[in-house]
Amino acid sequence: MTRSVYVTGIDRGDGRQVVELGVMELLTRQVDRVGVFRPLVHHSPDRLFELLRARYRLSQDPATVYGMDYQEASVLQAERGSDELVATMVDRFHVVAREYDVVLVLGTDFADTQLPDELSLNARLANEFGASVIPVVGGRGQSAESVRAETHNAYRAYAGLGCDVIAMVTNRVAREDRDEIAGLLTAKPPVPCYVVPDDPALAAPTVSQIGQALGAKVVLGDDSGLARDALDFVFGGAMLPNFLSALTPGCLVVTPGDRADLVVGSLAAHSAGTPPIAGVLLTLGEVPSDGVLTLAARLAPGTPVLSAPGNSFVTATELFSLEGKLNAATPRKAETALGLFERYVDTNELLERVSAPSTDRVTPMMFEHKLLEQARSDRRRVVLPEGTEERVLHAAEVLLRRGVCDLTLLGPVDRIRKTAADLGIDLGDSQLIDPATSGLRDSFAEKYAALRAHKGVTVELAYDVVSDVNYFGTLMVQEGLADGMVSGSVHSTAATIRPAFEIIKTKPDAAIVSSVFFMCLADKVLVYGDCAVNPDPNAEQLADIAIQAAATAEQFGVEPRIAMLSYSTGTSGSGADVDKVREATALVRSRRPDLRIEGPIQYDAAVEPSVAATKLPGSEVAGQASVLIFPDLNTGNNTYKAVQRSAGAIAVGPVLQGLRKPVNDLSRGALVQDIVNTVAITAVQAQNPNPAAPAHNPTEKATAP
Structure with missing residues (x-):
């Protein structure tokens, strides 16, 4: 079974980081513990590893990520030979492999190195690591036939050196050539070949990256503005009316610092959205007056204005040599990269070929x-x-x-x-x-x-x-x-x-509308209901909540084992509150005998096997409950918040259930990721809102009013 995946290339400029990020996304879907290893690095910390560490919350010690730097490798190879270099790399790789379920290996970058035959080195390392290989071929600026030939040659090169090549990725091809290239690669090589088009937003530097490269000073702007991609450069020299017609969406306006008219005009155009610009870069180290800057800040709050020391020619020369980079400071580029990867790579097929150990x-x-x-x-x-x-x-x-x-x-x-x-x-x-x-x-x-x-x-x-x-x-x-x-x-x-x-309104089979939270703990997902809608459900309503929650859990891949919670377990207690839960449990069993359910049961007996073995031995739910139904809103709401804050759980929801069509509510303190998750849940609910109902009619898609 594959325990590592080696993403490599044949030359520099292949945009391989898109593939490395995409493969990491696939691996973290499948296993909990994914390690990263880069055999050779130019400098530490490595920007891609820092992105992976931030995005995937990696706890790996950065000291174990890198084999050695290029200079050390070059000296070692010259003095003691390739075998010693490879042996050292293998030893350092296994330090990581021993600690993780699967390792993503980031191949060498073919940039500014003193190592001969870098492709053969990558192939040998992959073989010594026991890693499957995904070679990446860059297609920018090449014809379809040239890309086809280079992809075939890359496959033959790695396969001929004994590598287990599981897929090829041809990256950064012209968008208009993408389908033709994919057609040319259908028959050969004998592994899946995924063709990913170029995306200007990935190659575009952010305004912040431009400022750092030019040593520019931030005059105006906030972090959000500095994170914008500069998709084009428009150099200001014309009179304002002609200049405004030259602006393009996402462009960076480059103008001498004494052209206050162009600064104000650009920001006014941005404010009107005709078109929105990335920002303004002033040259010659000059800055408009305070009055002009005050007006600029009011016209387009947050839009960056930077001041660079060089003249327009020097600045232009540096700008056209810049390229955007994926790193921890560019999360929006990471989303673009993953979107490209997931659209043009058959991720299910690739994941099967990777054969990462499941958990x-x-x-x-x-x-x-x-x-x-x-x-x-x-x-x-x-x-x-x-x-x-x-x-x-x-x-x-x-x-x-x-x-x-x-x-x-x-x-x-x-x-x-x-x-x-x-x-x-x-x-x-x-x-x-x-x-x-x-x-x-x-x-x-x-x-x-x-x-x-x-x-x-x-x-x-x-x-x-x-x-x-x-x-x-x-x-x-x-x-x-x-x-x-x-x-x-x-x-x-x-x-x-x-x-x-x-x-x-409600579904025909639902008595009420209720809610659940998906409580994402460190190693499992539990479903809590109802924690947001019904203050004090009666037995009939509580049974309905349980049945609806089981259906919701199943729709999102959580096998429903229902615990009807109370302060008493089994027959040990009595009273109105316990009797309500006992009656609701009986109603669920009579209506849905196929569901596994236990109640009344206390929380600890529901989720902890050792407690369950004492209180309810032999139960198929106790100790392993996945759907926990609270007797009232007071208990449910406080419990989910206590678990969220005390156990560090991620609470996704509330997810409404029982409606004929999905509508979901956000917390007013919702973070961006909370909104993303809730929208995704809503989209999934819409795919088949009622398993017994006919499938969605695609003709019902929205049309512009």
Whole structure:
């Protein structure tokens, strides 16, 4: 069974970091403990390892990551020969291999080295490590036939040296040539060949990287602005009207520091979104007056203005030699890279060929990976009513770059665009709708009035109601213009879910709407319900919550073993509260005899095998419960928060269940990753909201109003 994967190349400039990051993503889906080893490094710390460590929360000692630096390797090879060099590398590799389930090996980079025949060295190291090999071939600036020939040659080179080549990746090919190249590589080599197109956003340096390379001073701007990609350079010299017509989306404006007109004009264009720019770079070490800078800061808050000491020619020469790099400071580039990898690489096929050892443990990271993968497998459209909220826009960018789902954002369209531009966020082809001006408002008002006529709602009143973003979004879901909705980062729970109660309503097989949290512990995922909606459910409702929670757990890969929680286990206690739980357990057993359930049961007996062996010996649930149903909201809400804070668990939710179509609520303190996870959950719920119901009709996708 493969215990290591060696990603290597044949020359520099292949953009291999995209593949290394993508393979790491695959490995961390499968196993808990993944180590990293780079045989040769130019300098420590290595920027890619720092990215992997930050993104995947690696606890590996950085001192064990690197075999040796190139200078040490060159001296060792010259003085004692290649065999000694390889033997030293193998010893250092096994220090890592002994501690981890699988090791990702990052091959040498073919850049500025004194080592002869670097390809053969990589091949020999892979063989000595017992690693499967994924060679990467760079295709930038080459014809389709040239890329085909080079890919074949790379395969023959590594296979001919005895390597276990499990796949080839041809990277950075021209987007217009991608399909042709993929066709040429269908028959040969005899392993899967994945063809990944070039992406300007990956090659583009961030404004921060440009500033560091040029020794520029940050005059204006915040961290978000400095993280923007500079997709183009526009040099200012013309008069303002002609200059403005030359601006392109995401460009960095380069102008002498004394051209205050171009500075103000560029930032005004950015503020209007025509077009949004990455920032402004001033040359000659000059800076506009304080009055101009004050105006600039008000026009485009957060947009970076930098001052470089060189003149325009020197600055231009340096700018055109810069290339964006993946590192811990560029998380948005990492999302773009993973989106490319997951779109153009058959990740399921590659994971099978890697044959990484599987584990019964489910870490929070594994759960999140599988969640995004499941959502991406059958892409849906989710409407986000809070389209002007910064956290929502950052989450939207992650979702779009990773290809998780299609998005509709609600709110004043100009304001959404301006906020996105200020944050340097590209919303791509997301649908933007202002409920107040949308052509759907009239028809939605009629539909809502008809639904609520029994409450005295007229069309005139409904016309005002449906301009509310949550009502508008819920109606989009009801009418099949979106598959699900997520709101609540700035709205109350009531404001988010009341429209769903009124418009979407409960499933035929659900008595009530309830909620669960996915509690991601260090080595497993538990499902808690109900922790957010029903204050004091009766026995009938508690049974319904348990059945719905079991279905939700199963939909997300958690095998349901239900514990109906109480302060008493088995027959040891009595009283109204215990009797309610006992009755609810009996109702579940009568309605769903296929479900494994135990109750009443105390929390420790539900999750701890040693306690279960004493209190409920022989139970198929006690000690290994995965779905825990609390008797009331007070208990459930406090318990999930206690476990979240005290045990360091990641709480994903609340996830609403029982509605005909998925609508989910966010905490008002939700982080960007919380929003990403909740949207992915909503997309998965929409894939098959009711296992007994017909599959989703693809003709119901959203259309522009």
